[in-house]
Amino acid sequence: MSLLVVGSVAFDSVKTPFGEAEEVLGGSATYFSVAASFFTPVSLVAVVGEDFPDKDVQFLKSRKIDTSGLERAKGRTFRWKGEYGQQLNEAKTLDTQLNVLQTFWPKLPEKFKKTDIVFLGNIDPDLQREVLGQVEKPKLTALDTMNYWISSKKDSLVKTLKLVDILIINDGEARQLSGETNLVKAAQKIRAMGPKILIIKRGEYGALFFSKKSIFHAPAYPLENVFDPTGAGDSFAGGFMGWLAKTRKFDDANVRKAIIMGSVVASFNVEDFSLNRFKRLKYPEITARYKAFKRLTHFENL
Amino acid sequence: MSLLVVGSVAFDSVKTPFGEAEEVLGGSATYFSVAASFFTPVSLVAVVGEDFPDKDVQFLKSRKIDTSGLERAKGRTFRWKGEYGQQLNEAKTLDTQLNVLQTFWPKLPEKFKKTDIVFLGNIDPDLQREVLGQVEKPKLTALDTMNYWISSKKDSLVKTLKLVDILIINDGEARQLSGETNLVKAAQKIRAMGPKILIIKRGEYGALFFSKKSIFHAPAYPLENVFDPTGAGDSFAGGFMGWLAKTRKFDDANVRKAIIMGSVVASFNVEDFSLNRFKRLKYPEITARYKAFKRLTHFENL
Numbered sequence: 001m002s003l004l005v006v007g008s009v010a011f012d013s014v015k016t017p018f019g020e021a022e023e024v025l026g027g028s029a030t031y032f033s034v035a036a037s038f039f040t041p042v043s044l045v046a047v048v049g050e051d052f053p054d055k056d057v058q059f060l061k062s063r064k065i066d067t068s069g070l071e072r073a074k075g076r077t078f079r080w081k082g083e084y085g086q087q088l089n090e091a092k093t094l095d096t097q098l099n100v101l102q103t104f105w106p107k108l109p110e111k112f113k114k115t116d117i118v119f120l121g122n123i124d125p126d127l128q129r130e131v132l133g134q135v136e137k138p139k140l141t142a143l144d145t146m147n148y149w150i151s152s153k154k155d156s157l158v159k160t161l162k163l164v165d166i167l168i169i170n171d172g173e174a175r176q177l178s179g180e181t182n183l184v185k186a187a188q189k190i191r192a193m194g195p196k197i198l199i200i201k202r203g204e205y206g207a208l209f210f211s212k213k214s215i216f217h218a219p220a221y222p223l224e225n226v227f228d229p230t231g232a233g234d235s236f237a238g239g240f241m242g243w244l245a246k247t248r249k250f251d252d253a254n255v256r257k258a259i260i261m262g263s264v265v266a267s268f269n270v271e272d273f274s275l276n277r278f279k280r281l282k283y284p285e286i287t288a289r290y291k292a293f294k295r296l297t298h299f300e301n302l
Numbered sequence: 303m304s305l306l307v308v309g310s311v312a313f314d315s316v317k318t319p320f321g322e323a324e325e326v327l328g329g330s331a332t333y334f335s336v337a338a339s340f341f342t343p344v345s346l347v348a349v350v351g352e353d354f355p356d357k358d359v360q361f362l363k364s365r366k367i368d369t370s371g372l373e374r375a376k377g378r379t380f381r382w383k384g385e386y387g388q389q390l391n392e393a394k395t396l397d398t399q400l401n402v403l404q405t406f407w408p409k410l411p412e413k414f415k416k417t418d419i420v421f422l423g424n425i426d427p428d429l430q431r432e433v434l435g436q437v438e439k440p441k442l443t444a445l446d447t448m449n450y451w452i453s454s455k456k457d458s459l460v461k462t463l464k465l466v467d468i469l470i471i472n473d474g475e476a477r478q479l480s481g482e483t484n485l486v487k488a489a490q491k492i493r494a495m496g497p498k499i500l501i502i503k504r505g506e507y508g509a510l511f512f513s514k515k516s517i518f519h520a521p522a523y524p525l526e527n528v529f530d531p532t533g534a535g536d537s538f539a540g541g542f543m544g545w546l547a548k549t550r551k552f553d554d555a556n557v558r559k560a561i562i563m564g565s566v567v568a569s570f571n572v573e574d575f576s577l578n579r580f581k582r583l584k585y586p587e588i589t590a591r592y593k594a595f596k597r598l599t600h601f602e603n604l
Contacts, residue, residue: 086483181388184526205507208524217521217598222510224486256601290604296519297599299558302592 001139002114003245005032006045006106006131007121007234009052009070013081013095014273016088018227024274025056027078028121028144031231034278035238035265037063038286039246043112045069045131047104049077059279068109073100088229089203108134117245119237120164122146125157132163140250142166142241143195144233150176158193167195168237174200183208184215199240199259201233209259214252218259219297221267221289228273232266235278239265264289303441304416305547307334308347308408308433309423309536311354311372315383315397316575318390320529326576327358329380330423330446333533336580337540337567339365340588341548345414347371347433349406351379361581370411375402390531391505410436419547421539422466424448427459434465442552444468445497446539452478460495469497470539476502485510486517501542501561503535511561516554520561521599523569523591530575534568537580541567566591 007029013022033042041064060067081095106127113136120128120143128143141164149157150173171183178186187198187210198210209216240262247254264286271277309331316323335344343366362369383397408429415438422430422445430445443466451459452475473485480488489500489512500512511518542564549556566588573579
């Protein structure tokens with residue numbers, strides 16, 4: 001199935017206890033697209049500036065990512081600068097320059113309008129709704145958001161939530177959106193807002209999945225070397241949605257597999273800066289780590 | 303198999319966002335014993351003061367806990383007072399009165415000396431070694447400790463670690479003991495100190511198990527109502543060791559089952575203050591929640 005993503009393409013400057021990277025390719029839609037591209041072709045909708053080099057466009061194209069929805073606007077590409085402490089669990093944002101993202105108004109190329117599966121990356125909920133309106137009859141829609149939109153545009157976000165099947169957010173955002181500290185209660189409230197499925201990302205502690213009948217927990221893979229957590233959440237979403245697009249089944253058993261695939265892909269992404277680990281990642285490594293997740297979590301019945 | 307525990311018996315005063323409890327029965331050895339008693343008889347070695355009421359002794363006895371190693375000393379029973387914030391993840395200690403614990407020197411009743419399985423609860427590592435020396439030929443030994451002993455008595459603790467099979471500590475303690483932030487690296491360093499098996503407790507995020515060949519992750523059960531996390535770690539250890547004592551197998555598959563049993567028992571304990579939930583807990587509820595853990599974590603092979 002076809003998979004469309006709208007979100008940010010950025011240049012990141014990142015410092016971790018293990019090194020630093022200056023102005024490297026990043027952004028939520030970039031991590032999502034490349035992660036998903038291990039499973040399915042991707043249609044990318046985003047904006048970059050005049051400074052965005054052709055080699056990065058070529059890299060995306062080389063990954064079966066259709067860049068005809070990648071608008072090149074006057075001005076500079078979005079920039080983010082952040083730093084992680086010793087435990088790598090939370091980024092401290094040092095600088096954000098929206099640049100061309102400030103006036104971004106997504107317009108889908110004609111051929112993108114028949115997409116089956118849509119991922120609305122973390123952008124203004126007005127724009128998320130705008131994109132959704134341009135897709136003719138999506139079979140499955142998912143959405144990411146962040147604390148900024150929850151506090152500054154809650155009404156618009158709540159409107160958008162009514163229209164999507166899946167919400168993927170982190171635990172802090174789930175608490176903020178629902179007003180509940182307890183995640184089980186938070187999930188009930190959020191699912192009542194619209195999305196039948198809620199996935200709560202908990203960084204190094206994995207992810208929780210809530211549907212009407214089922215709760216599922218996926219751990220994060222215990223890695224000996226974590227270099228840079230930037231993009232882990234977007235890579236998770238990309239692996240998750242990519243697997244669903246590849247396999248075309250949305251039942252409980254396959255959604256659980258998809259969550260593990262998201263976790264697998266995210267676990268590779270954090271092993272190097274930017275998209276470097278993805279650039280040398282091979283599919284057999286993905287299936288091998290899926291099996292490792294099975295060994296990590298398996299226990300016998302009584 | 304017989305299971306011996308040495309640790310503290312206390313009166314706790316606890317405040318959580320959901321209520322408070324004054325001078326209720328608590329202590330690491332108490333939670334451990336009652337949790338383990340769902341699976342096996344327990345031999346308790348601890349000290350209480352003259353103020354310890356007979357009804358609490360009778361309660362322990364009613365749970366198949368042999369209290370002949372429960373010394374009654376001159377003075378007052380150990381007291382702990384703590385408070386939890388909205389997220390319930392960490393207790394703020396408001397007051398600690400060691401009282402009779404200050405001069406505690408454990409002496410094992412003759413019949414306890416042939417115990418097969420020994421759990422050295424969180425007390426002075428000198429005393430832990432003293433207890434271990436009094437047991438004739440234990441088949442399996444496990445140890446708990448805390449930040450206080452890691453910083454104030456590290457040499458003694460390292461000596462004790464050489465003598466035990468299993469270490470059960472939380473993530474902060476694992477980092478402190480090893481000097482490593484990354485838990486996989488921390489586990490390697492700690493296992494090199496002696497214990498073949500390391501279990502790292504992560505509170506609401508579950509537990510990680512490390513052996514020579516295997517890593518296993520158990521989540522905490524996502525509960526809608528958590529009242530009081532006090533004793534969760536000790537209940538986990540009690541369920542874990544109790545299961546091993548009941549089943550008498552120490553292979554990887556059964557240790558994984560034991561970790562889930564520990565998680566099951568701990569998940570009940572936090573549903574009420576003190577040992578109240580354990581007082582009304584029935585074995586079929588335990589097996590039902592074990593199955594719920596299976597549903598929570600299960601995903602199919604590729």
